[in-house]
Amino acid sequence: MEIIRTEKxxxxxxxxxxxxxxxxxxxxxxxxxxxxxxxxxxxxxxTTLLNLIGALDKPTSGKIFFESEDISxxxxxxxxxxxxxxxxxxxxxxxLIPVLTAIENIEFSMMLLGVPEKERTERxxxxxxxxxxxxLADKRPNEMSGGQQQRVAVARAIVNNPTIVxxxxxxxxxxxxxxSNLLDLMEQMNKEKNITFVFSSHDKQVIERAKxxxxxxxxxxx
Amino acid sequence: MKLLLKLAWRNIWRNKRxxxxxLTAITFATLSAVAMRGVQIGTYNVNIxxxxxxFSGYIQIQRDxxxxxxxxxxxxxxxxEIRNALNTTPRIKSYTTRIHAQGLISFKDNSQGAAIFGIDxxxxxxxxxxxxxxxxxSFFNSAGSKEIVIGAKLLGNxxxxxxxxxxxxxxxxxxxxxxxxxxxxxxAKFGSPEFDAMGVFMGxxxxxxxLSMYGNIHALVINLNSLDEIETVRNNLNEKIxxxxxxxxxxxxxxxxxxxxxxxxxxxxxxxxxxLIVIVAFGILNTVLMSVTERFNEFGVTLSIGMPQLKLVxxxxxxxxxxxxxxxxxxxxxxxxxNYYIVQNPIELGSELGWIYEEYGFLPQIQSTMERxxxxxxxxxxxxxxxxxxxxxxxxxxxxxxxxxxxxx
Numbered sequence: 001m002e003i004i005r006t007e008k009x010x011x012x013x014x015x016x017x018x019x020x021x022x023x024x025x026x027x028x029x030x031x032x033x034x035x036x037x038x039x040x041x042x043x044x045x046x047t048t049l050l051n052l053i054g055a056l057d058k059p060t061s062g063k064i065f066f067e068s069e070d071i072s073x074x075x076x077x078x079x080x081x082x083x084x085x086x087x088x089x090x091x092x093x094x095x096l097i098p099v100l101t102a103i104e105n106i107e108f109s110m111m112l113l114g115v116p117e118k119e120r121t122e123r124x125x126x127x128x129x130x131x132x133x134x135x136l137a138d139k140r141p142n143e144m145s146g147g148q149q150q151r152v153a154v155a156r157a158i159v160n161n162p163t164i165v166x167x168x169x170x171x172x173x174x175x176x177x178x179x180s181n182l183l184d185l186m187e188q189m190n191k192e193k194n195i196t197f198v199f200s201s202h203d204k205q206v207i208e209r210a211k212x213x214x215x216x217x218x219x220x221x222x
Numbered sequence: 223m224k225l226l227l228k229l230a231w232r233n234i235w236r237n238k239r240x241x242x243x244x245l246t247a248i249t250f251a252t253l254s255a256v257a258m259r260g261v262q263i264g265t266y267n268v269n270i271x272x273x274x275x276x277f278s279g280y281i282q283i284q285r286d287x288x289x290x291x292x293x294x295x296x297x298x299x300x301x302x303e304i305r306n307a308l309n310t311t312p313r314i315k316s317y318t319t320r321i322h323a324q325g326l327i328s329f330k331d332n333s334q335g336a337a338i339f340g341i342d343x344x345x346x347x348x349x350x351x352x353x354x355x356x357x358x359x360s361f362f363n364s365a366g367s368k369e370i371v372i373g374a375k376l377l378g379n380x381x382x383x384x385x386x387x388x389x390x391x392x393x394x395x396x397x398x399x400x401x402x403x404x405x406x407x408x409x410a411k412f413g414s415p416e417f418d419a420m421g422v423f424m425g426x427x428x429x430x431x432x433l434s435m436y437g438n439i440h441a442l443v444i445n446l447n448s449l450d451e452i453e454t455v456r457n458n459l460n461e462k463i464x465x466x467x468x469x470x471x472x473x474x475x476x477x478x479x480x481x482x483x484x485x486x487x488x489x490x491x492x493x494x495x496x497x498l499i500v501i502v503a504f505g506i507l508n509t510v511l512m513s514v515t516e517r518f519n520e521f522g523v524t525l526s527i528g529m530p531q532l533k534l535v536x537x538x539x540x541x542x543x544x545x546x547x548x549x550x551x552x553x554x555x556x557x558x559x560x561n562y563y564i565v566q567n568p569i570e571l572g573s574e575l576g577w578i579y580e581e582y583g584f585l586p587q588i589q590s591t592m593e594r595x596x597x598x599x600x601x602x603x604x605x606x607x608x609x610x611x612x613x614x615x616x617x618x619x620x621x622x623x624x625x626x627x628x629x630x631x
Binding site: 051054056057076077080081083084085087088089091095097098099100104107108109111112117156 | 229
């Protein structure tokens with residue numbers, strides 16, 4: 001089933017008044033259960049594409065359909081609701097909220113959805129158990145390693161059962177072994193729970209595991 | 223909600239030094255305002271009370287228009303209705319009657335203008351401290367005494383001494399001129415240059431005789447327990463006294479100059495405090511702006527995971543409210559302690575400054591008050607100004623795009 005489809009997607013940035021084409025004529029479809037890696041050299045437009053399909057940015061021209069609905073002209077508030085209800089994000093720098101513990105970070109997105117406190121805790125503990133990070137529940141980000149933080153970030157991204165998880169260079173700050181373990185985990189989630197993952201990365205081990213590889217060069221799909 | 227509150231609370235203590243600085247600024251603004259307003263209002267109250275109990279009384283009943291345009295003929299008689307009203311109105315401690323007139327006082331070849339006050343020393347001492355202002359000699363004891371007390375300066379101007387006999391000349395109620403001899407029994411310092419140079423106090427019966435008042439008086443002076451009771455008592459008296467030619471006046475109407483000078487001083491005090499609070503508000507603006515700007519990246523992430531923009535604004539607002547409330551509570555407590563200490567230990571003004579205060583009828587004393595309104599008004603003002611000063615940072619948060627936040631370094 002189709003989750004995301006882009007049509008003639010174009011994104012032009014202004015760099016000191018000079019227009020720079022970050023994406024050019026990108027047509028792409030992502031289906032349920034996909035495990036897609038968007039790869040390409042730096043400046044190829046990977047993150048721009050991820051931001052557009054992640055409802056974080058609007059295209060200069062072209063269309064983005066999320067579950068068959070055109071989101072390219074939606075308001076800030078509508079995009080925010082889509083991100084909250086349908087998307088999970090994993091960032092390169094983990095980006096956990098530093099003053100919250102691991103379990104509170106996971107509960108945070110559920111809190112935004114209005115999930116009752118008791119259910120939040122139960123679900124957070126269940127996902128932590130699944131990702132084998134239950135012992136980190138009361139630790140704050142500065143008390144955890146990079147790998148541990150990224151596992152908590154994965155838990156935060158998938159706890160609301162999103163339609164799709166977008167991961168921007170998730171292994172970039174991790175050593176290869178920790179990165180590999182994290183990828184194992186996400187692959188497992190993809191297989192067992194049919195969670196759709198879209199990665200942007202130029203990490204070899206991420207690219208090697210891709211079920212589907214999209215290579216970008218100068219803003220165009222090769 | 224609980225998690226959001228927890229997040230706001232913990233965010234405050236992320237940068238302890240900055241939060242403590244902000245807290246200190248808010249606490250300082252609150253305690254300064256509470257202490258300064260306390261001293262200002264406390265000192266006003268004690269001086270108003272002093273002035274009121276010195277001469278004017280809390281309330282006076284006069285013929286309507288007498289206060290603005292005093293005339294011997296604007297007199298009235300105490301009817302049974304008035305007496306009944308005075309005796310049945312709660313909170314009235316005591317009252318006394320007075321006659322006022324202008325005249326001439328002469329000793330040998332010297333004559334001076336005189337402000338004549340006929341008083342009943344027995345009831346007057348239950349209402350005011352006028353009799354305590356005696357400087358030399360003594361006050362007469364009875365309303366019919368042929369002794370008078372005059373201003374200390376007037377005695378000098380007449381080149382007279384205590385015990386000398388003077389002649390007082392005045393036009394009476396019936397228009398005829400009357401004159402009588404009186405013995406100076408003492409001098410008084412009233413703390414008013416005009417009173418000291420012109421004041422002549424005699425028994426009310428003697429004044430009645432001299433001025434042919436036929437039992438009419440010019441003022442009924444009423445004593446209460448506190449300034450707060452004035453409006454209630456005044457309303458009660460207005461309801462009970464049917465004679466519309468009489469006016470029930472508060473101390474502020476009897477002494478408009480004192481009231482105006484206090485009001486002017488009060489406005490300048492409030493203005494000064496507002497300047498102080500606005501300066502502190504800029505400090506708050508600065509720290510909140512810094513705190514918000516350095517978390518743009520984090521805000522970008524929370525927006526990315528779907529936090530509604532308004533909820534993020536609400537989170538930052540909660541942080542500001544938390545810190546403001548803590549600052550206000552601390553400021554109120556410390557300011558309250560300062561006020562309480564001054565209430566218990568008023569600062570006595572010594573030497574020249576104290577003497578100047580006394581000369582003008584003010585107590586040479588800095589007093590404070592624990593009036594609840596000071597704490598409430600200050601807290602509300604500081605709270606509102608703190609929140610207002612945070613509007614700009616909050617607008618920046620509201621306008622933050624998730625991507626700009628994530629990329630912010």
